[in-house]
Amino acid sequence: MVIFFFPFPPFRLFFSYFKDLVGREVTVELKNDLAIRGTLHSVDQYLNIKLENTRVVDQDKHPHMLSVRNCFIRGSVVRYVQLPPDGVDIELLHDATRREARGG
């Protein structure tokens, strides 16, 4: 039995990058303006994100999120992923981007 999927998205750069960030504290800002802080548990090829130990940034505006501690966020609704300043090795990312752009 053969199962067909979407072809994996061609840009694996950010997927690899986020995989290295698993376990770090991040803040995910969604397109609906909801911002959630939590520990990055996992990420997949679509950049869907699973966060643990979540706290909503503006809790009063989102009372329904009070008891949510873990969540799955669909990649398509993410606006930003805010990282700790030391979470980025800019040179490494820069080199990887150049390599990827060259077709490597």
Next chain:
Amino acid sequence: MSWAGPDDIFLSTSLATYLDKKLLVLLRDGRKLLGLLRSFDQFANVVLEGACERVIVGELYCDIPLGLYVIRGENVVLIGELDLEKEELPSHMTHVSAAEIKRAQKAEREATDLKGSMRKRMEFLDFD
């Protein structure tokens, strides 16, 4: 969602860990649905059993029962696991009937429409 093998279920973004749990699903149109996750797929299509919509207007809220729901993944914003030991809502919020929440929603909608139309009138005057 990646098609995870049985070993990576705990490391991947698979929704399998949420099966049979009570979840909060946020939709793109702003609706909040609660229910038990019974099924999912790689597009984040989701089957919720015993679903209800939690409508919140200011300090008032109401749960409107919906039954068995199949949600198309493109509408899903977030799927949150509710911690059963924590309060789902702040204690200062009051539960009201469906009729009352609908009235509150209408009042809120009319207030925002009024604000919108007044702003349009002010913009026309073009103050610096």
